[in-house]
Amino acid sequence: MGEWWTPLILRDVFYGVHRFDDILKHLGISKNILTDRLNTLVEQGVLRRVPYTDRPPRSEYRLTQRGSELIAVLIGLMEWGDKWLPNGNDGEYAVALHQPCGHRVHARLVCDECGDVPTGDVRLRPGPGWQDPTFPVA
Amino acid sequence: MGEWWTPLILRDVFYGVHRFDDILKHLGISKNILTDRLNTLVEQGVLRRVPYTDRPPRSEYRLTQRGSELIAVLIGLMEWGDKWLPNGNDGEYAVALHQPCGHRVHARLVCDECGDVPTGDVRLRPGPGWQDPTFPVA
Helix, strand or coil: CCCCHHHHHHHHHHHCCCCHHHHHHHHCCCHHHHHHHHHHHHHCCCEEEEEEECCCCEEEEEECHHHHHHHHHHHHHHHHHHHHCCCCCCCCCEEEEECCCCCEEEEEEEECCCEECCHHHEEEEECCCCCCCCCCCC | CCCCHHHHHHHHHHHCCCCHHHHHHHHCCCHHHHHHHHHHHHHCCCEEEEEEECCCCEEEEEECHHHHHHHHHHHHHHHHHHHHCCCCCCCCCEEEEECCCCCEEEEEEEECCCEECCHHHEEEEECCCCCCCCCCCC
16 A cells, blocks of 8 residues: 555545546546556455446446455545644545435444444554564563 | 555554664664654654653653554554455454453444444545545536
């Protein structure tokens, strides 16, 4: 993810901008960069190509399940930026809504037992894939 | 955030690795890069310096509220990586726990009205800070 255009492309696809020319126009990105980023996102299984016309053969871009779950992370990052790095006084650039009911959606940390929890109550502990001989802190 | 070491430094501070020499040793990062990244994170209000000894004068690094809320985003990114880009078969590198009760914490999208919702039920809509004359999709 350490690359500027990738989250913006994913956000566009999530908005519903699915076609190469539409993303190109909306983001003002170069053709070469967009082609490269889209190919990488397809290779990584974040986006998939879905044909929408045969003559000429053309495909649009859709989120995979993997990509859809990454969007949840991007919504969290977007909310953090809106709160802590506001761009002027205009307010949020976009808001996430729960489509069936129309209410706001927020990225939160949820405890399996207690429901929503503040970050200050959360600690990281080593998991089974921890490779270091010792955890940095007891 | 478009930079490799920054999330790893934040994760270390969140683990409880607060001191320059400990972060240096744990991450195997160069002194110059660590100094630069820590200075930037302090300037951005994500970390703050807290003195822990007078002789010699030394400070350690703690998360601000802004940084603490960014950790919630990083936990979401970490979970996404563990699920979709697993590093071998060893399982998760680290797990987030709700300290008071000891149960797992997960990053989720939560509707103000309905509680947890799947990403597929979420749509982005223009907010008050939207600058484009038209939203890309109706």
